[in-house]
Amino acid sequence: MSFDLHRPATVTEAIDLAQRFAPTARYVAGGTDTVIQINRKKIDPAHLIDVACLPGLSEITETTDAFTLGALTKYRSVETHPAFRGDLRVLVEAASVVGGHQVRNIATIGGNIVNASPAADFVPPLLALDASLDITGPQGRRSVALRDFIVGPGRTNLSPAEIVTSIRFAKLPARSATAFLKEGRRRAMEISIVCVAACLTLEASTSRCASVRLAIGAASPTAFRPEQAEGYLIGKPAGKESFAEAGRLAAEACSPISDVRASAGYRRGLVAVMVERALTTCLQRIREQDQ
Amino acid sequence: MNRKILNIVVNGESHQVLIEPHWTLLQVLRNEIGMMGTKENCLEAECGVCTVLLDGKAINSCILLAAQVEGCSVTTIEGIGDPEHLHPLQEAFIECGAVQCGYCIPGMILTAKSFLDENPGCRPSRDEIREAIAGTLCRCTGYRKIIDAVATAADRIALSGAKQ
Numbered sequence: 001m002s003f004d005l006h007r008p009a010t011v012t013e014a015i016d017l018a019q020r021f022a023p024t025a026r027y028v029a030g031g032t033d034t035v036i037q038i039n040r041k042k043i044d045p046a047h048l049i050d051v052a053c054l055p056g057l058s059e060i061t062e063t064t065d066a067f068t069l070g071a072l073t074k075y076r077s078v079e080t081h082p083a084f085r086g087d088l089r090v091l092v093e094a095a096s097v098v099g100g101h102q103v104r105n106i107a108t109i110g111g112n113i114v115n116a117s118p119a120a121d122f123v124p125p126l127l128a129l130d131a132s133l134d135i136t137g138p139q140g141r142r143s144v145a146l147r148d149f150i151v152g153p154g155r156t157n158l159s160p161a162e163i164v165t166s167i168r169f170a171k172l173p174a175r176s177a178t179a180f181l182k183e184g185r186r187r188a189m190e191i192s193i194v195c196v197a198a199c200l201t202l203e204a205s206t207s208r209c210a211s212v213r214l215a216i217g218a219a220s221p222t223a224f225r226p227e228q229a230e231g232y233l234i235g236k237p238a239g240k241e242s243f244a245e246a247g248r249l250a251a252e253a254c255s256p257i258s259d260v261r262a263s264a265g266y267r268r269g270l271v272a273v274m275v276e277r278a279l280t281t282c283l284q285r286i287r288e289q290d291q
Numbered sequence: 292m293n294r295k296i297l298n299i300v301v302n303g304e305s306h307q308v309l310i311e312p313h314w315t316l317l318q319v320l321r322n323e324i325g326m327m328g329t330k331e332n333c334l335e336a337e338c339g340v341c342t343v344l345l346d347g348k349a350i351n352s353c354i355l356l357a358a359q360v361e362g363c364s365v366t367t368i369e370g371i372g373d374p375e376h377l378h379p380l381q382e383a384f385i386e387c388g389a390v391q392c393g394y395c396i397p398g399m400i401l402t403a404k405s406f407l408d409e410n411p412g413c414r415p416s417r418d419e420i421r422e423a424i425a426g427t428l429c430r431c432t433g434y435r436k437i438i439d440a441v442a443t444a445a446d447r448i449a450l451s452g453a454k455q
Contacts, residue, residue: 003312004293005356007358007361028356031356035315035356036354039335050358080409100402100427101406101425103351105345105405106345106350106351106355187425188422189425189426
């Protein structure tokens with residue numbers, strides 16, 4: 001293990017360094033994944049480019065209709081942010097199950113996304129919020145929907161030297177709620193067996209589903225949205241029957257593996273139950289807001 | 292050798308250390324600065340015995356590259372009290388008998404300190420304390436008394452804050 005560590009002052013400088021030292025360069029932010037991978041000899045970069053201290057990429061900003069999270073935002077900042085205690089609670093619920101406080105104080109949400117682990121806990125909530133990523137690279141800036149960004153286990157559509165700078169999502173309409181559920185073998189410090197994020201909006205004056213976004217992690221090569229389950233619910237009365245059917249459709253749509261944590265069959269069973277529970281939690285939360 | 296100078300403040304004292312790029316903060320604290328209270332174990336941020344405060348917040352020093360903390364301020368267990376002037380957490384850990392083998396205790400106290408400092412004056416529930424220390428493992432499994440100690444310290448800190 002031997003590498004040089006570079007500490008650029010700006011995004012442009014970081015991109016220049018990444019180009020100069022390609023293909024043996026790698027960006028590092030909080031390092032909670034990268035350093036472990038280096039220690040395990042899974043990666044062996046000759047040049048690490050430290051982006052953790054780049055200015056202006058750690059802020060959570062709110063406009064009238066959207067939120068932007070800087071890619072270097074720490075989990076703990078999401079977890080403790082007052083704006084995410086209401087209909088965006090899915091973010092707090094997901095951020096608070098990542099590692100322990102020590103990891104959450106330094107690990108970045110941008111790092112979690114670009115790692116593209118199928119079990120990344122913060123990806124499903126952002127998929128359920130239909131988030132987009134802002135990316136800067138040698139060719140300039142571009143935006144991409146998160147669902148198009150992660151293309152396989154550990155694989156994204158980032159080009160060499162590109163950096164994810166922020167994550168954006170629209171605020172939710174009235175009568176919306178979100179929820180995140182995670183199952184592991186223990187309550188804390190655990191990689192998910194399955195995790196589910198849900199975002200439900202009801203029609204203005206009925207209990208019919210107006211909009212539904214579901215996202216499932218650790219049950220397919222990438223976290224994904226079960227579109228059939230989502231589509232099925234539109235216009236249906238929100239409740240046990242329709243949510244159970246959505247769970248069944250979601251379980252059909254996933255392609256889990258058997259590994260040391262759980263069998264594929266168990267994962268599939270979990271998906272059905274957890275989708276139903278996540279939607280039920282959303283419905284409860286909307287009813288609480290209605291009162 | 293590809294050593295570079297690292298400027299770092301440890302427990303209020305400035306240090307200049309020649310480091311290699313792959314050295315972790317844990318290695319620098321123990322091997323270069325001699326702060327042996329910070330423990331080494333899993334080296335994968337699973338167990339928390341290497342916890343120190345980086346600019347006031349608990350982090351795992353075992354997987355943090357030292358070169359990334361240039362100019363930062365680090366607090367180790369040696370920096371929060373001494374035998375004559377114990378920190379309220381240290382006092383409470385002794386009183387409650389929260390220390391068995393002792394190996395996790397520096398990390399445990401600093402994990403708790405970071406959490407209590409986040410919400411000054413708060414009196415966390417036992418569940419909140421449990422959640423806050425989830426990243427720091429006690430292989431003796433003496434969690435009940437550790438939680439007692441954190442709760443006792445939180446009460447005292449809240450009380451002394453209210454008096455001031």
